[in-house]
Amino acid sequence: MTQPAQPERTHIPELQLVRALAILGVLTVHASATATITMKESAYYYFYNFINTVMRFGTPTFILLSSFVLFYSYYSRPLNGKLIAGFYKKRLLYILIPYVVFSAIYFAYVKDLTGVPIWSLESIGEFLSKLLMGEVYAHLYFVFISIQFYLLFPIVLWAAKRWKNLALWFVPLGFVLQWTFVLLNLHYWQLPNKGSWAPTYFSLFFLGATLGIYYPKIKGWLAMTRDNLNVGRAVLWLMVWGAWIGASAAHVTVWYNARLYGTNYPAELYEILWNAQSVLAALVLLHSAFFIYRHLPAGLSAMLYRLGQLSFGIYLVHLLYQAWFERLLPAPTSASALHLYYLASWAIMLAASWLTVSLISRFVPFAWILFGKVPAAQKLQRSGAKAPVPAGKRTVAG
Template sequence: MMNKSGLQKKRENIPELQLVRAFAILGVLSVHSTSYASTAMVGSNYFFLYNFMNIFMKYGTPTFIFLSSFVLFYNYYERPLTKELIGGFFKKRMLFIIIPYIVFSALYFGLLHMLHYQDRSLQDTVESFIGKLLTGKAYTHLYFVFISIQFYVLFPIILWLFKKVPLLTRWAIPIGLAVQWAFVLLNKYYWQVPNKGSWSLSYMAYFMLGACIGIYYPKLKGWLILSRDNTTWSRMIGWIVLWTCWATAGLTHVYLYYNYRLYGTMYNSTLYELMWNLHTYLGTLTLLQLAFVVYRKAPRGLTSTLERLGALSFGIYLIHPFFLLLYRQYPPLSGSPIISHIWYAGGFIFALCCSWIVVALTVRYVPFSWILFGNISKTKRSHTRREKSFVTIEKQ
C-alpha cells in the first residue's frame, strides 16, 4: 500500500504477537516437562492433571508456525516482489534461523554421542549427523525448525502465487486444510512416510491460516480484538462459537489420550489427528484474541514480562531441552508422591528459568549472539500502551 508521496506505507505494529509467542513457548515447555510424568504417573490420583498439561498444551508448535506465516505475509504481501526483496528474505533466514539450527543440531548430536554412542566410528558418526541434520532429527524438538525452513523455501512461491492471482488469498484457509488432510490421509493409506510430523505438509493448514490473517489483518482486526467497542451481535456469536468449539475439541483431545494411557483404549488414528487439528487450529485464534485482552487489561508488569518472554522464545525453544535433560539426571531419591509432584513441577520451572536467563544474558552481553539464538527483537513500550507501542514484528 502506497501513500500520496508514492512511498510504501509502514504497516501497523502488533505488539500483542509477542504475547502469543509467550503463550506458545509456555505450551511447549508444559508438554516437554510432562512427557515423562504423563506415563510414569498413570497410577497417581493426579494423573488427569499431568495428562491435561501434556495434551491440552500441545498448541505450541502449530501456534509458532501460524505466527511465522502471519508475520511474513503481513510484512511482505503489500511490498513489490523483487529479487532484492527475496534475496534479503533468504539472507535473514540463513543468518537467524538456519545457522542457529545447524549449531544446535551439532551441540545436541555431540551431547547424545558422548552419552550413548562413544564407540561409534567416525564415518558412522559423520553420516549419522548429516542424515539427522537434513531431516531435523538431531534432537527431538528440532523438527520444528526443520519444518520452518521448509516453509521459508515455500514462502516466496506462495507469495508470488497470491500476488499473481489475488483470488487465491480468499481461498487460503480451505486450500491449507485440503492440502494438509490430503497428505494425512494419503500417508495413512498409501505412503506411510516415517516421521510425517517433520514435514511441512502436516502443518499446511496453520501456515495458510496465518497467511490469510496476515494479508487481511486490517479488515479482520475488528473481529479478532475482543472489546466492548468492537462488539456486535454477529461478532459475539462468532466469538462464542469459536471458544466453545476450541474448548470442546481440546477437552476431547485430552479425553482420548486419558483413556488410552489409563485404560489402553485405542481409537482410530484419524480421530486423534482430527482432534489435535481442531484443538490447535482453533487455538491459534483464541490465543491471538487472548493476547489482545491481556495486553489491554493486564498489569503492565505482567505484559512486559510476557513480551520479553515472547521476544526470547526462539532461543528458549532451542536450549530448554538441555536443561530438562540435565534436570532429569537427578530424580528424587524418595518415593513420596508429594516429592514426585514437586520434582515434576520443578522440571518446568528449572527449564523455563535457566533457559530464560541464559538466552537473555547471552543476547545482552555476548557478541554475535545471533549465531546461537537468532535475531532477538527489542521491545519498547510507552505509557499509553497500544497507541505508542513500538515492536518489530518481523522476528526471525
C-alpha cells in the first residue's frame, strides 16, 4: 500500500449505523448481565450466556469508531496550535463536561439509595477519586478511556503525518503494545481495573486510525457492490466473518463452562478470545453497516441512523433507567416471567433513553451539558441522493 491520498473528507453516513449497532450491543449486555447469574438452572441459560458474550462488541466498536473518525477528519488538515486547541475545546465541552455531570448524577443516586450524605467531605473526596479513574458507575469507564485516547491522539497524528509510512505499521504496533501491557499486567502488575486503561484497547485504536487515514483508498473493500465486487474482496470478507464466528463461538463456550461448571481456563485464553472477537466484530459491524445503508428499508435505516446520532447520550443515561426499573419492579420468581422481565428491561432502557435524549436535545437550552453535541434530526441520505440539511446545521462528519 502506498502513501494515502488526501482528497476532501466527506460525510460517511454508514458510521452512524455502526454506532447504532454498537449501542444496541451495550444495552443487550447490560440487560442480560443479571441473567448470567440467576438463570443457571434454566434450560435457556446457554441463550443468555450466548447473547451476553457475543454482544460485547459495543465498547470496543465505539473505541475503533472514535479513532476512525478522528484520523479520518484530522489527517488531511494542517496540524497546528489552532487545530489542537479546537480539538480539545470540543472534547471539553461535548465529552468531558457530560462525563462529569453524569458521574455526579450516578454518584448522587447511589448515595441516595444507601442513605449516605452526598455533601460530606468524605463523599466529595470519594467522588473526586472515582471521577478521576472513571469508576463512579459501571459504564463510565468508557469515557475515561476515551479521554486517555484524546490525550494520545495529537501525538499519534503528528507521528503519522511526520513519517508517512508509519500508518502502515499501526495495526501490528497496536497489537504489540496492547499485548505487552496485557502480559505485564497478568504476570507483574495485576491492576484491579485493567479494563479502564487505554493500552487494553490499543489494537482497536490503531486499527481505527489506519482505517481512518486510508479510508479513501479502502472504501471499496467496505462498501462492496456489484460494480466493485471481486474474488479477492469476497474471500477476504468470508474469512473475516468466519473468523469472527469462530472466535465468538470459542468465547461463548469458555464463558459458559466457567460460569456454569466453574471450569478454570488460563487468563491468557480469555484475553486472546476477547481481543479476537472484539476486533473482528468491529470489522463485521463496519461491513454490515455499509450493507444496511444500501439494502435495509429506508424507514428502518433512518431509525438506526438516528439511534447512532443519539448513541452517546443513550450510553450515558441508559443505566439510570435500568436501575429505576429494577428498583420499582423487582425481578419475579417465576422462570417464565423472568424472560419477559429481562426483555422489558432492555426495551425500557432503549425507549426511555432514546426519548429522553431526543426531547432534551431538541427542546432544552444548553442540552450539550448533558449529552454533548447531538445533531439535529434529518432525512437519511441514500447513495445518489442529496439529503436536506436543517437550516443553521451542517452535516456531522461521521
